[in-house]
Amino acid sequence: xxxxxDQSLLSKLPSxxxxxLWTVMHSMxxxxxxxxxxxxxxxxxxxxxxxxxxxxxxxxxxxxxxxLMLVNPKLDAPFTTDTLYAGLQLINPGEVAPAHRHRSFxxxxxxxxxxAFTAVGGNKVYMEPGDLILTPKWQWHDHGxxxxxxxxxxxxxxxxxxxxxxxxxAEPYTEPSYPSKPVVDSPLRFPWAQMKAKxxxxxxxxxxxxxxxxxxxxxxxxxxxxxxxxxxKGSKISPKxxxxxxxxxxxxxxxxxxxxxxxxSNGETVAWSKGDTFAVxxxxxxxxxxxxxxxxxxxxxxxxKPLLENLDMYLLDSTQS
Ligand code: GTQ
Numbered sequence: 001x002x003x004x005x006d007q008s009l010l011s012k013l014p015s016x017x018x019x020x021l022w023t024v025m026h027s028m029x030x031x032x033x034x035x036x037x038x039x040x041x042x043x044x045x046x047x048x049x050x051x052x053x054x055x056x057x058x059x060x061x062x063x064x065x066x067x068l069m070l071v072n073p074k075l076d077a078p079f080t081t082d083t084l085y086a087g088l089q090l091i092n093p094g095e096v097a098p099a100h101r102h103r104s105f106x107x108x109x110x111x112x113x114x115x116a117f118t119a120v121g122g123n124k125v126y127m128e129p130g131d132l133i134l135t136p137k138w139q140w141h142d143h144g145x146x147x148x149x150x151x152x153x154x155x156x157x158x159x160x161x162x163x164x165x166x167x168x169x170a171e172p173y174t175e176p177s178y179p180s181k182p183v184v185d186s187p188l189r190f191p192w193a194q195m196k197a198k199x200x201x202x203x204x205x206x207x208x209x210x211x212x213x214x215x216x217x218x219x220x221x222x223x224x225x226x227x228x229x230x231x232x233k234g235s236k237i238s239p240k241x242x243x244x245x246x247x248x249x250x251x252x253x254x255x256x257x258x259x260x261x262x263x264x265s266n267g268e269t270v271a272w273s274k275g276d277t278f279a280v281x282x283x284x285x286x287x288x289x290x291x292x293x294x295x296x297x298x299x300x301x302x303x304x305k306p307l308l309e310n311l312d313m314y315l316l317d318s319t320q321s
Contacts, residue, residue, distance in 0.1 A: 044275025115147020130192025253297030
């Protein structure tokens with residue numbers, strides 16, 4: 001197309017709400033997956049102090065949820081990665097984080113404290129450190145605390161998805177608490193002792209276990225998946241990259257993870273220890289390296305793999321050696 005034809009054509013397009021693809025082909029159809037999120041780490045020591053401070057400034061009832069969102073430095077809230085949201089929530093003894101329900105799916109991974117519960121759909125599920133608790137979408141849920149020290153957990157939700165699909169909403173319940181009774185064995189609670197035993201059953205230098213929905217045996221939700229990873233002390237592992245993004249939370253141990261961008265540029269190494277949380281964008285290369293001193297490392301992992309599989313967007317980089 002000659003330049004003058006092009007100019008003449010281009011000038012006629014805006015009034016028709018049309019634009020040429022050929023001038024922007026490369027930015028529209030990129031040669032590599034192009035996450036907007038960047039690698040990032042939130043250190044527990046730092047956030048913990050701020051969360052305790054938030055705990056002194058006002059009641060959970062008023063805040064609805066006392067949460068510090070873990071916001072990716074290249075994105076706005078609620079993006080921790082391009083698809084996953086994480087936040088750290090604190091509840092004080094005697095408080096109630098009032099009942100509501102929303103269209104997003106949520107998980108809690110318990111970090112510290114004892115005596116708090118999440119009530120989901122009428123069932124009070126007590127939480128202990130290392131437990132994973134599910135809150136399926138559209139279930140009435142409130143958090144309460146019968147213990148005597150602040151309780152803190154990691155929230156994980158699929159909230160970022162609703163920016164492209166703006167159909168998310170929440171409803172408050174008429175009372176602070178939804179009527180509920182305690183349950184001992186809830187299909188929504190995955191105790192740490194059971195998961196740790198599975199991870200420890202392997203003598204390989206690492207073991208990876210997915211949390212499965214008790215009823216279906218499949219992923220815990222249509223959008224978010226959860227896994228736990230054990231890496232033996234002194235081991236270095238480089239899982240193949242894929243189209244998933246991840247949020248890692250350190251349950252135990254210390255080590256470092258090198259995260260390389262989709263074209264192996266912008267490398268970053270994050271050193272981590274207990275309580276830290278870090279985000280890994282899609283199609284990034286990762287290498288975990290666990291120190292010889294100290295014990296095995298245990299990591300909790302949130303992933304968008306169910307979402308990508310359900311949409312047939314999952315791809316493992318089979319070219320990686
Ligand atoms: O506990 O219900 O971190 O609704 C963000 C939104 C937690 C919750 C979050 C929520 C919740």
